[in-house]
Amino acid sequence: MDMRRIVAVLAEDAERQIRDRVWKLAPSDRALALEAEAGLRDVVGPPDVQEALPQIKRLEHLRETLAVLAIALARTHGRLAWFLSGALNALEPVLRWRALPSDHGGTFGTVLPSPEEYAEAEDAVRQLQEALARITAESVVPGCVHPDRQADGA
Numbered sequence: 001m002d003m004r005r006i007v008a009v010l011a012e013d014a015e016r017q018i019r020d021r022v023w024k025l026a027p028s029d030r031a032l033a034l035e036a037e038a039g040l041r042d043v044v045g046p047p048d049v050q051e052a053l054p055q056i057k058r059l060e061h062l063r064e065t066l067a068v069l070a071i072a073l074a075r076t077h078g079r080l081a082w083f084l085s086g087a088l089n090a091l092e093p094v095l096r097w098r099a100l101p102s103d104h105g106g107t108f109g110t111v112l113p114s115p116e117e118y119a120e121a122e123d124a125v126r127q128l129q130e131a132l133a134r135i136t137a138e139s140v141v142p143g144c145v146h147p148d149r150q151a152d153g154a
Contacts, residue, residue, distance in 0.1 A: 003124035006090035011131035014083050018138045029080045030136050032072055036084070037132035039068035044125040051119070056099035058118050065125045066091060083135075087128050094121055 017023035025033065043064045044050060050058055066088065073084040097117075098110035113121075 003090050003093065003120050004127060007087065007124045007127040007131065010083065010086045010090065011127065011134070014079075014131065014135050015138060017079065018135060023079045025080065025136070029076055029078075032076055033080060033132050033136050036068055036072040037129050037136065039072075040065055040125055040129040040132070043068060044122050044129075047119070047122065050122050051115075054099075055118065058122070059094075059097055059099045059113075062091070062094045062097075062118075062121050062125070065128075066094060069128075090124060090128075091121060093117070 043061050069084050069088050073081055096110050097113045
């Protein structure tokens with residue numbers, strides 16, 4: 001399964017859990033999810049911007065997304081942690097990528113990704129960013145002062 005499909009399934013599950021009120025984001029988790037969403041948006045730009053970058057910069061940006069997700073994961077627990085863990089798992093292939101030739105040495109198991117693989121990973125990051133934006137928006141009940149409470153005060 002490709003990264004985009006894994007992220008799509010992850011996002012669908014998260015949105016369903018929020019809609020079914022299985023997952024209720026606490027204000028601190030909502031703030032952390034918004035912070036992660038902003039971090040992803042800052043690191044990976046639109047396709048035309050990313051594709052114009054040298055491969056080494058594209059890989060650098062993808063690794064930064066892993067850092068954004070890992071830092072957020074380290075600061076939470078429960079369903080948000082599980083979601084972030086799934087996101088990191090989806091992007092795991094990036095950890096094996098390199099942008100430089102091996103020059104007669106060992107590569108520690110790294111590989112040179114294709115332009116299509118870069119595009120797939122960047123699309124997956126954009127999907128994650130959009131999913132985090134939807135998750136945080138869906139956790140807010142219209143007319144409610146507290147995002148983690150139902151409109152009837154429960």
